[in-house]
Amino acid sequence: MDPSRRAGRPRSVLALFTAALLAVPGLTALSSAAHAADADLARNGGFESGLDGWTCTAGKTVNSPVHSGTSALQATPAGSDNAQCAQTVSVQPNATYTLSAWVRGSYVYLGANGTGTTDVSTWTQSAPDWQKLTTTFTTGAATSKVTVYTHGWYGTGAYYADDLTLVGPAGSGGGGGTGQAPAAPAGLKAGTVTSSSVALSWNAVSGATGYAVYRDGAKVQTVTGTSATVTGLSPATSYGFQVTASNASGESARSATVSATTASGGGGGGGGTGGGALPAHALVGYLHATFANGSGYTRLADVPDSWDVIDLAFGEPTSVTSGDIRFNRCPVSECPNVESDADFKAAVKAKQAAGKKVLISIGGANGQVQLTSSAARDTFVSSVSKIIDTYGLDGLDIDFEGHSLSLNAGDTDFRNPTTPVIVNLISALKTLKAKYGSGFVLTMAPETFFVQNGYQFYGSGKWGGQDPRCGAYLPVIYALRDALTLLHVQDYNSGPIMGLDNQYHSMGGADFHIAMTDMLLTGFPVAGDTGNVFPALRPDQVAIGMPASVNAGNGYVAPGEVTKALDCLTKRTNCGSYATHGTWPGLRGLMTWSVNWDRFSNWEFQRTFDGYFG
Incomplete structure (x- = not known):
């Protein structure tokens, strides 16, 4: 292990990413000449x-x-x-x-x-x-x-x-349709609402043979009638629904949006199909399990109950391209108060009995993982499975930084990636999800550089030599969106990032967290991608990542700024100059680096979360 990275959160990949970022003109595809008969x-x-x-x-x-x-x-x-x-x-x-x-x-x-x-x-x-x-x-x-x-x-x-x-060339007009898709449905309304479902109904559309229901921009159901019940929702969470009509000629535009908030319920929302039931609002914290640093070692059993998800940092590879991940707990020489393996495993079970989730986090700044081959992918799956099984863990957190993920030149469609390290990672995560089933908790903690920065810079070569890591997480998030329990982007160690207001936002206050989170919950254009718009995530899939204290790393904001960000995103108050594109009371919560640094700072971050969400 490299002691230099122990001073705080693993080092930023954005040390040089500052005012050099300039807006990239929008993509205009090349046209081809029409044939004479066209x-x-x-x-x-x-x-x-x-x-x-x-x-x-x-x-x-x-x-x-x-x-x-x-x-x-x-x-x-x-x-x-x-x-x-x-x-x-x-x-x-x-x-x-x-x-x-x-x-x-x-x-x-x-x-x-x-x-x-x-x-x-x-x-x-x-x-x-x-x-x-x-x-x-x-x-x-x-x-x-x-x-x-x-x-x-x-x-x-x-x-x-x-x-x-x-x-x-003109088509034949065949297919049994009228040549025109039906009109968008009207009269969409919400009926019975429970803690996990919403009943919808709408007016019939002339010429329609079927209908599709969209939840927060994603198609979730198709029916032949004029009603549907959307299930698998989280309690006390606001959702937006739309409906389209279709026939042999195609699908209509979407209807006007109807919003509905699910009822409160005991327990969590389960994160949709992402599995791993969580409370409606959750606090996620990284625990230094393999090192101490200036914050000191904290035993798993001593982590306060406020933390709902505990990410054990870190599982690291034996080499960059091997795919072989090892979890080497902190040695006594560095952590004199480290618990025994038996006590550690007992602490995992005790946290789970209290309704908490304990995950292995893979990567960190020095834990570069490049799955360049199918053999490395298979080794990754088997070695991560061994860690999960040995300690009885609930799932996996992906914290790939550095050069673990980057895009090959010309790989500009996040829906259909071709870069081997990305394709193999997606395959490995899908395999793990299938192996452990619906209760498997899958989270990711990319930096803004890998996600929101895809708004302006995506791919390599084509965008004037921009770093090929720009937006490189987008294909992974998109491919795993239905299995993803939580995405908590690191809103720290970051250079300025352009928001949906076409303005650059910098760390240091609530504004940065608001702008970055609004992009995830609204969806955003992706420069260079043929699909252009990265779809919105569900509010229950999103937590805001920030340092726990000034000692923990770049991007710390005071508790008052944390509260402003939460007020703006969940209530649309205290928003300052940035206007959000929605209100998301179902925002899952906060992530922090780290539990250890929060303890070092007298639990300031934990108290802010407890005070806000109760």
């Missing part, structure tokens, strides 16, 4: 006939501004609705199409779904005057229809679109 397949792409042919969650036609003709689309995102307008078009299989539109406004998107290959989209961060967006795609071997769309972004004001075209 035609414009979009119906009413100039919006001269109102919204005929289009299904819009929010939109109207206006006479000014227009790019050409006498009309254009104006649509204003509101709440959790991004004001999407879409239409489904008949196409030919194995054919190439060029999609273009002229747009105005901030964060305007143009894309196509259902291509049968890779769905595409492009966007502009800011277009004060008309700007042309263009992207291309090739349909799959069985594709006969695609849905083209444009939409804005939450809370950024109205956007405009005009002269949308889809140029390529």
Whole structure:
């Protein structure tokens, strides 16, 4: 072990990441020339006939501004609705199409779904005057229809679109549909609400053959009728629901959002399908189990009951690429008061009997893990399983830092990563989840550099030589989103990060925590990714990570600033200059580095959490 890293939280990967970060222009895909026989397949792409042919969650036609003709689309995102307008078009299989539109406004998107290959989209961060967006795609071997769309972004004001075209070979219009997807459902309302479920109903849509239910932006259920009950929810948690209608021609835009808050219930919410029941609000703390440092060694049995999740720091590899993880408890020479193995195992059982979760945390600053091969992946699974089984632990925390995760050049689609170290890690975590079942607790503690920084910089090479670690956790989080119990990003050891308000935010106060957490709960654009928008996580999957004291590392904020951040995110009060995109009373809680440093500081962090959440 390297004693130098023991001074506090493992060292930052952002030591050089400061004002050098500059905004990267929005991605505009290259277009291809249309063939002589190609035609414009979009119906009413100039919006001269109102919204005929289009299904819009929010939109109207206006006479000014227009790019050409006498009309254009104006649509204003509101709440959790991004004001999407879409239409489904008949196409030919194995054919190439060029999609273009002229747009105005901030964060305007143009894309196509259902291509049968890779769905595409492009966007502009800011277009004060008309700007042309263009992207291309090739349909799959069985594709006969695609849905083209444009939409804005939450809370950024109205956007405009005009002269949308889809140029390529005309389709046959087959498939038994009308050639148009149905309209978005109206009349969505919440009915019976329990601590773990919400009943929904809506009006029937003409021509629809089925409906899909979305919870906080993620599709969770499909039905053929006009009602559904969404289950597996956390108690005392607010959720936003939307519904779409579909037929043989495609899926409609989403309905207006209806919010519902589940009832309070005994015990926790279970983190959805992520498993590992937790209380509605939880405190997560790292325990120095393999070293002491200036904070001193704290026995597991002496950790106060306020901590609901205890991450044992750290399991580390025998070499960077071996995948072989070992958990070597602190030696007596460094930790004179260390408990015996038998007492440690007994303490694990006692914490579990009290409803706490004890996890092995893998990585840290010196614990670089690069699963470069399938053999390393398999060794990782077997060695981590051995640690979990030996000590009877509840699950695993991934704390990969340094160069453990980075993206190969050209790997710019977080939904379909190709970089081996990322693909193998995803496979290993899915294997562990399947092995231990629904009760397995899976958490991750990346730095902002690996997550929110993907907003502006993602991938390598393509973005002007930016660090290939930028946003490198995004494919892992996305792939494991249904199995993930908690994501607690380290809002410390960080350089300035751009928030959804298009402003850079720096450590030192509530504002940084608010802006970074709002991105996770709202979703955010990803520079360089073909899908563009990283989807929002559920509030019960998110905790805010911060140092416990000034001794623990960069980014410490006083208890009053912690309270401001919680007030803003859970009540939408005390927000300061940053306007959040929602209110999340179900935010899971706080994570801190570390239990040891909090004890060193007379439990200041623990008292703040207990005082706020009771």
